[in-house]
Amino acid sequence: MARFVFLDPRARRFYRDWEGIAHDAVGSLRTEAARTPDNTDLADLVDELAAHSEEFAQRWDAHQVEYYRSGQQRFHHPDAGDLDLDHDALEIPADPGLTIVTYTLAATAPHASAFTRLQEQAERR
Structure with a gap:
């Protein structure tokens, strides 16, 4: 990154x-x-x-x-537009140094429609 x-x-x-x-x-x-x-x-x-x-x-x-463990990331996706996603970093105890970052978007979030468009594009591919 x-x-x-x-x-x-x-x-x-x-x-x-x-x-x-x-x-x-x-x-x-x-x-x-x-x-x-x-x-x-x-x-x-x-x-x-x-x-x-x-x-x-x-x-x-x-x-x-x-x-850096949690918060919100503000992206501008070239196809979907603006996306505000919450993120949480999860450390994997069995593998020190390995971290998984999850991103979530509430269905009522201001950019939910942009995320839906992005999902639809991925499904068409």
């Missing part, structure tokens, strides 16, 4: 709160780096992002740690 957020220009359109997701992504990486200091794959990812994204490098140097 961090590669998409910091290295793909489409991310700024996809995440309606790009600043928030960028902050959370760096905070999550910092949390994981503190938990697994010998993780060379993570260190390589941080080096790659810092080398190719000045914004990532500045945020990384701020040393902010976040525990």
